[in-house]
Amino acid sequence: MPGTEIKVFGKIVQVIELLATSPQGATLRNVQETLGLSKGTAFRLLHALEEHGVAGRNENGTYVLGNRVYWWGTRYQQERDLAMLVRPHLEELRDMTSETAVFAMMMGDQTVVVEQAMSRHMTSTRFDIGFAAPLHTGATGRVMLAHLGPERRKKLFGRRRDRSAERTAVQRQGLERELAKCRAQGFAISEGERLSSTTSIAAPVFGPNKEVLGAISVTGPSVRLTRKRYKSIAAILLRKTRLLTQQLSSREAAEKRAG
Numbered sequence: 001m002p003g004t005e006i007k008v009f010g011k012i013v014q015v016i017e018l019l020a021t022s023p024q025g026a027t028l029r030n031v032q033e034t035l036g037l038s039k040g041t042a043f044r045l046l047h048a049l050e051e052h053g054v055a056g057r058n059e060n061g062t063y064v065l066g067n068r069v070y071w072w073g074t075r076y077q078q079e080r081d082l083a084m085l086v087r088p089h090l091e092e093l094r095d096m097t098s099e100t101a102v103f104a105m106m107m108g109d110q111t112v113v114v115e116q117a118m119s120r121h122m123t124s125t126r127f128d129i130g131f132a133a134p135l136h137t138g139a140t141g142r143v144m145l146a147h148l149g150p151e152r153r154k155k156l157f158g159r160r161r162d163r164s165a166e167r168t169a170v171q172r173q174g175l176e177r178e179l180a181k182c183r184a185q186g187f188a189i190s191e192g193e194r195l196s197s198t199t200s201i202a203a204p205v206f207g208p209n210k211e212v213l214g215a216i217s218v219t220g221p222s223v224r225l226t227r228k229r230y231k232s233i234a235a236i237l238l239r240k241t242r243l244l245t246q247q248l249s250s251r252e253a254a255e256k257r258a259g
Helices: 002-020 028-035 039-051 067-097 138-146 150-157 172-185 227-258
Strands: 055-057 063-065 100-107 110-117 132-134 188-191 198-206 212-221
Touching (some): 002 039, 002 055, 028 039, 067 227, 100 138, 138 198
Antiparallel strands (some): 055 063, 100 110, 110 132, 188 198, 198 212
16 A cells, blocks of 8 residues: 555654664664564564665674665765766856756666756746656757667667657657767757757766766757757857866866875
8 A cells, every 4th residue: 555655664764764873773672662663563674674785783783874875875975076066067058048057867767957057037947956857858868868888778768668748759760860860969959848848958978987977958948949049059068068078087087096
């Protein structure tokens, strides 16, 4: 039952928070009594968390946070550091184009908005941080999908895709053509796919190992982001994404030298 699953999730969160505030570790009895759980429930929750690396045990048998939690924290900090590095580029793009500039990253088979510099126009496109959408829809998703390795793309193609707009190329053959076009020109364009009457132009950002880390897009109402503006905006966007890619490579090299 959905309600039961939500209650169980709430208990799991409580257990994790208890472990996070117990630097010396927590015993099964601590968890049971502090959270008002039965012995069996407390044991099952701790056992499940331990199996998934979210909980671990000290030498004395007490429960502590597992390595997976620390990995989550590291990943979160890396993404926030990247967002801070991207922010000035987004603001410059916003000022140069007068439209909203967005940085998104790939998580699973979706794109997720991590940072944005919003247009100052009264009528503009704005996203909530954390807004997610399928990879195959919109310029941002397609430009990232286009630069994944063949095996990764094959796995994603094998999953069921829902049509989010009539113009979305959901059939594999049509999507492959779109991805080839993205790779050839270096950017992708979408019109009214994720949001009606909205146009986006997106280009990829690569990491030090030439893996695609995310994408930057310029997004706005289609009445302003006309086809006459595509070429000039794409040129600006490509310069910015290439500069950011160079900065990421330089930062990685500096960190290696320092290490």
